[in-house]
Amino acid sequence: AQSVTQLDSHVSVSEGTPVLLRCNYSSSYSPSLFWYVQHPNKGLQLLLKYTSAATLVKGINGFEAEFKKSETSFHLTKPSAHMSDAAEYFCVVSEPGGYNKLIFGAGTRLAVHP
């Protein structure tokens, strides 16, 4: 069965410093992996997706993630945090079967301090 583990429930950074949100996955298949962001009182928004093309995936708002099969990881990074990046981030794996059933991690809350 597919699953994802987000290694940090909370991450706090200063504005302008790098962001690293860690995610490990478990999958018997070649997975499709996603990062979604959820701002307070807002819906989930897709940041980026990996679907077996390039292992380094670029997303919106300067975020990117690297798929590392040997480490079963899909960590999310951003070179320089902005105050508006403060939100909940979810690492997600798609269950095979053809209909996009998503399995979410528990989430990482990112705080950005001035």
Added chain:
Amino acid sequence: DTGVSQDPRHKITKRGQNVTFRCDPISEHNRLYWYRQTLGQGPEFLTYFQNEAQLEKSRLLSDRFSAERPKGSFSTLEIQRTEQGDSAMYLCASSPTGDTRSPLHFGNGTRLTVT
């Protein structure tokens, strides 16, 4: 593309009452999903429709829960005899196909509080 719309945004109800939520997907999206998100957790899959057919239901969806999508457009999720444990955010999402390269589009959710 007006996005996925959910109604109401908030619902407060007393234990034992029935509640119904509505989801309007992006037009022409034939796939519709319901998820539930409790405080401090990621969303959990509840059920999935392709057009009007309900193709999968999670074990999380007890007999008190029923979902419909009668004409393959909007969907409703009803909870009968609500319990305090039903308090959560209920999220609806839609997608145009089942291809994993086609992302899900989520609504803003309905927050249910059972007192």
